[in-house]
Amino acid sequence: MNEKYYLGAYWPGRVEPVESYARRAEDFFLHLARAEPMFNRWFEKAGSRAEALRHPLVPNEESLLKLFGKKYRNDEAGVSFSAWNGEADGASTGVRLACGSTSDLLGDLCVMELPTGGAARERVLTAPVLSQALRAAAVAWDPEWGIATSTAHRDRVSEFAVPGTFVGWVTYLSRRLGTVPPLPSPVHIERVEDKGTLIVMCPERFTVSNPEHIALAEQVQDQLNRAGLLNPIQPQG
Template identity: 30%
Template sequence: MAEPYTLGAYWGPRASSADENAARLAGFLGDVADTGPMLSGWRPKADSRSVSAVTVEADQADQADQASLSQLLKAGRNRRDVGGEVVEELGYAEALYAAPVPDRLMTALVEVWDPDWCTWISSRLRRAQQVRPGKAQVGWLTWVHADLSDLGGPAGVQPLAAGSLLRLGDSPGAVATDDVSAPATLLGAGRNT
């Protein structure tokens, strides 16, 4: 079985409505739609693909479709166990799946969502780093608002938007836990102790 990966964009406190985030999500889906047929239609994540019957067509992610994306985001809000109130500080979350096209996805995440950092990371690398909450985690691909051009070692660094895209090797499965040590130290992620 293949190792699971997460492609995520993260930022600190930033108030925005479900409608504003739906507009960003529609822009993101539109940006990656022409990357390949596997990215032209997205489905809300479910326990099985048969349960995930509603497809969000990226090429139709216009103003009319933003209402359904807004509903999708609102439905994915984290709620308190007692009372069911929305946990505002956790923002909006919805998992979507599709086949990865790494560079295009990272570029779209950075340009559309304007995060503090993004990473394409395996569960194994996430566990190995034990990063403090709010700090960047280093994965196969990691983007940060910083100049990492002086970083040596096995990492490849290229400028992207107002930051740097760090690439550790040719494939996500080939990244050893030791490969993330130097970049994690440079980013000040540190380990929980």
């Protein structure tokens, strides 16, 4: 089974000046580039690959502010923006940002679609790279909860994929949620500055086809549930 993997960070709608979104996005892309060289090149998403390649993106505060302020801003939904790394087939990677939602139903997010094949998949789908990428999202966006795991695992443990309610290969929990308890080996816990905690389930690739991985994730999820740390992300409205 060739599982597809994604990375996401989620938080209640946080209304800030558009300049703040641009600074946070610059910080995210800067830290992301340190995780993997293929995360150094980005384009605005478009209706076709050829059209997207005509719109290279320099992800610094100045250029992002121009885009967010004019092209990707909606006063009711905040800023909604997507970027693509310009690679074809299995190396394709996308980033989607939604910031400043005032909806009673939707929160904010930063989501990455990760490579599905080839050398890019082998480089990116490792515990160190995904930990660094999720750390980049945590530092930049200060979310409540984040995840890097396969969609197959997400769908197995969460019928409606509700952010905040499950764990994956790499999970981030904000310190605002509470204190992460001691967890069983081989789970690894890392602090993320003063913001929260990364929980890395195992050093090898986490898959739903491995019953040991599933059993470990269930054990960790049960412990975090008992500690009151896994709850749906509630939009602020």
